[in-house]
Amino acid sequence: MSAGYGACPCRGRIVTRKHSESDKLREQLASLQAAVDARTADLAEAEARLQAERDLVDRLQAVGQRLTSQLDMDSLVQDATDAATHATGAAFGAFFYNVVNERGEAYTLYTLSGAPREAFSSFPMPRNTAVFGPTFAGEGVVRSDDITTDARYGQNAPYHGMPAGHLPLRSYLAVPVVSTTSREVLGGFFFGHPAPGQFTSRHEQLAVGIAGYAAIALDNARLFALHRNTAVELQRSMLPTIDPVPGFEIASKYLPAATGSEVGGDWLDVIGLPGRRTAFVMGDVMGRGVGAAAVMGQIRTAVRAYAALDLPPDEVLRHVSDLARTMPGHQFITCVYAVHDPVNSTLSYANAGHLPPAVVAPDGTVTFLQERLGLPLRIGTRFLQRQVDFPPGSGLALYTDGLVERRDRPVDDGIDELGHALRELATRPDSETDVACDKLIHQLTGGHYDDDVALLYVRNTHPDSVLAIQPLTASPHAAAEARRFVRNALTAWQLEHVTDQAITVATELISNAVRHTQAPLQLRLHHCHDRLVIDVSDRDGRVPRRREPVADIPGHRGLVLVEALAHRWGTRPISDGKIVWAELVVPAASPSDESS
Amino acid sequence: MDQTALIDVELDRGHLPAALVVRISGELDFGTTPKVLSVIEGEPPAGSSMIVDLSEVGFCDSSALGVLILVQQATETVGGRTFLAGAQRQVSSALRVTSLDQLFVMCADVDAALHEIRTA
Secondary structure (H helix, E strand, O other), X not given: OHHXXXXXXXXXXXHHHOHHXXXXXXXXXXXXXXXXXXXXXXXXXXXXXXXXXXXXXXXXXXXXXXXXXXXXXXXXXXXXXXXXXXXXXXXXXXXXXXXXXXXXXXXXXXXXXXXXXXXXXXXXXXXXXXXXXXXXXXXXXXXXXXXXXXXXXXXXXXXXXXXXXXXXXXXXXXXXXXXXXXXXXXXXXXXXXXXXXXXOHHHHHHHHHHHHHHHHHHHHHHHHHHHHHHHHXXXXXXXXXOOOOOOEEEEEEEEOOOOOOOOEEEXXXXXXXXXXXXXXXXXEEEEEHHHHHHHHHHHHHHHHHHHHOOOOHHHHHHHHXXXXXXXXXXXOEEEEEEEEEOOOOEEEEEEEXXXXXXXXXXXXXXXXXXOOOOOOEOOOOOOXXXXXXXXXXXXXXXXXXXXXXXXXXXXXXXXXXXXXXXXXXXXXXXXXXXXHHHHHHXXXXXXXXXXXXXXXXXXXOOOOEEEEEEEOOOOOOHHHHHHHHHHHHHHHOOOHHHHHHHHHHHXXXXXXXXXXXXXXEEEEEEEEOOEEEEEEEEOOOOOOOOOOOOOOOOOOXXXXXXXXXXXXXXXXXXXXXXXXXXXXXXXXXXXXXXXX | OOHHHHEEEEEEOXXXXXXXXXXXXXXXXXXXXXXXXXXXXXXXXXXXXXXXXXXXXXXXXHHHHHHXXXXXXXXXXXOOOEEEEOOOHHHHHHHHHOOHHHOOEEEOOHHHHHHHHHHO
16 A cells, blocks of 8 residues: 555646546456456356256255155155155156065055145056056156157057046156165156156256165165064064953053164063962063064063962062073063952062052052062062052053153153053043053153053952951861851851851861961951952961872872862962962852751 | 860760770861870770761861771771761761762661661
8 A cells, every 4th residue: 555655646647648548448347347247157157057966966965865764664755756746847746666565465556746646546557558667667767858749658558648637748757766775676756747848857867866765765664664563573472462350450552662663572461370369560671673572572471480380479570580691682671570369459569670560549549669679680689579458449550661751751750640640540430441541641652652652550340358367376276266267257258058168178278287387377268259268378388289099098188178179279389488278169149048 | 265175085885796886076177186096096896896976076177087097997907897877968078079988888877887787
């Protein structure tokens, strides 16, 4: 700038002298400007062209990313059709694709974009004609400025061209969709426009690009569906069918996750035990997929096997945990095992790290059995057992984390919400339990399962029952006292007609407890509906065996008598000994019995 | 309560040498059978039969059945037969379900048993 000040004093002179020069300069400038303008226009055009190229690539990229991230076939094909129809500037587009159902039958489905389904629903599927053939055979792209004047058009009966009522179509573009892995033709895109000459090579490029992405996405979706179906099928085949159990209203729900790639290892079970008792089981093998489902199947079977031995809940879990440690894999497994005993209306349970069972009292009060009773299976070596009252009218809810755990809600809040929902459920009549459970799941999950959801809800609908308990001593008179007790109880219950059987069975059971263990605990009589259960507990773990009596040798006849008089009998361990029980069928008293 | 009052065992030697009659009254189970065993130990004398009068026995368990088998064996050893007389409902039921009724001669009462011994 400083140089300019020096020129200032002589500015007037210069202006006058340079007038004609300035005209020249102006002309030069103008021509330069014109050149710049022309160059700018060229550049703008080039930029626009590059921009268009970039748009094309971007668009393809965006569509490709979107398509290949989808695994749901239906939404995937629709998205692909919409994207391709839009990208090619077609008036309407269709995607015909081949699917194979679970019975192995192949058939063709299609999606539409830019036209209502009715526009095509009255036409048969496109066949292997001169126009369509190259697409369905995967031979290559068919692009025509005016298909109606194309040599390949109108060659095939019965229509010899478009069927009547077809949308007006001149410009035609068809692109096959071919699997990149198997080279199998998965389907084809078809685009149309009523005006001729609409589809350029750029449109073709776009359509081919989208078809490529669609092929990858379809391959993925097919493989995914195959994989997932295998796991779902495996899991389903291992889940038991829950049969009705007299005295319970049972709702069992298992809903595989709607999102996520694979099934989980949740399971539930209801197992009938001797003495009209019932075991309820809920478990969860962490991890997903076929591996988790296979471990689940083994663990479920193990639980059933130990349940069949009629072991107490803590011992069932201990044995299963020991067994699980020998299985391959390292998933940890949670499980809760609860046994209902109608004799004293209780629920005995043990819990290997599973979410707390919820007990709903007849008045609707919900209690979560929160106490930690053991580590997950495989890790835990010792499990505690607890007992709660479970009178008729009570409910029990066992569930997996999918019900209460959501990304947007802490587990504790989920459990609170479950508590409220169970209180509401308790007010529903028994006949609505199943539907109410569906509603409860929907309410807690918002209808969207991040994880598998399993729920077992059991309501105790046992008819009223009566129980009488007599403590026993090891005295020689224990049985005589017990007989008096049994006679009194059966008289009070108006069951005199089974007194002979009952006192015989009770005496034999007590006789075994007194003579063989020296530590009898108590005698219980439980009457419910048409059954009378007599059981005797003692503090000795040894189990009685029925031995075949030898014709004229005394002894071994006690259990023969029990077996002859009882409908069935058995023994089961308890924490500090065992219970030997016998169940008598109690026919309704006949009028003659009542009058006597 | 005097628990020994639950059982009473009495030997009637009035029909010897044909038969020794054992009258039991009360309930027979593992607590009371030892008393029966102690009373009949060494019986019956050689050549006699044994009649067990069960008409006053309201209850018998498997240990009592065992005692009856011992009685039968002892009697057989001395060449006699064992009669069970007047078994009540629960008692005959226990004998029946264990098939022991085939091991003994079942009689309505002691007189019927004596009659059978004399006419044999």
